[in-house]
């Protein structure tokens with residue numbers, strides 16, 4: 001049984017700033033429509049906007065991200081990736097690697113990564129990542145990335161919006177949101193530094209954890225076309241290669257996962 005005091009432990013600005021450390025400026029809001037929208041509107045490297053309750057959380061392609069108050073982490077960190085344009089497509093993969101690392105370290109749960117950047121446990125979604133590019137804010141400066149992360153921490157099954165979701169609590173881990181927040185930001189800084197220095201290392205770590213690799217998949221391409229086949233590789237540009245075709249953007253459905261699908265026991 002969980003302790004209700006831990007379960008509904010509030011986020012608190014000083015504790016969040018301490019957990020984040022000196023590289024970040026944390027802005028905590030009791031409620032916000034979307035932390036990505038707020039962070040993009042005031043994009044400065046190191047700003048992190050956290051909402052204890054996000055009321056209009058955004059997913060990709062006009063989808064939504066839904067979490068109740070007080071039980072999840074929803075935040076957006078503004079970073080200067082310091083990458084040449086050709087390396088930007090690796091950013092979503094690197095953020096997924098960072099979130100997985102933080103979850104492993106703080107919760108002892110080992111997630112898998114679904115291309116490009118879903119963080120799953122046993123086929124169910126634990127975290128979603130929404131990356132947006134802003135700027136460059138001024139002439140001569142570099143574009144920034146708003147890294148939006150939604151992480152299901154303490155939800156019970158009936159607090160999840162879809163049956164394909166899970167939370168750390170459901171996976172048997174009791175974790176303080178504040179500590180996890182600090183761990184995600186630390187892992188993000190670490191992974192971005194590795195990405196700048198040696199992108200192959202991040203790709204290797206991504207491939208190791210990527211459950212899309214080798215799976216039978218269906219990819220909905222941006223134009224609406226459906227591509228089916230085996231996901232054969234994640235190439236050096238972060239693209240998934242399906243039936244011989246390298247795909248840079250699209251929605252992937254895993255058709256079979258080790259002989260079972262999410263929801264099956």
Ligand code: BT5
Pocket residue numbers: 033034035036037054056057058059060061063064065066067073074075076125126127128129130148149150151152161162164165166
């Ligand atoms: C994502 O989109 O996975 C990106 C989600 C990013 C959310 C963060 S929260 C902080 C920041 N501020 C924002 O406004 N957004 C970011 P996508 O791959 O499109 O997945 C969306 C789909 O996931 C929905 O259509 C639902 O099926 C499902 N979903 C919604 N809420 C969920 C949840 N809490 N847990 C698991 N799945 C969820």
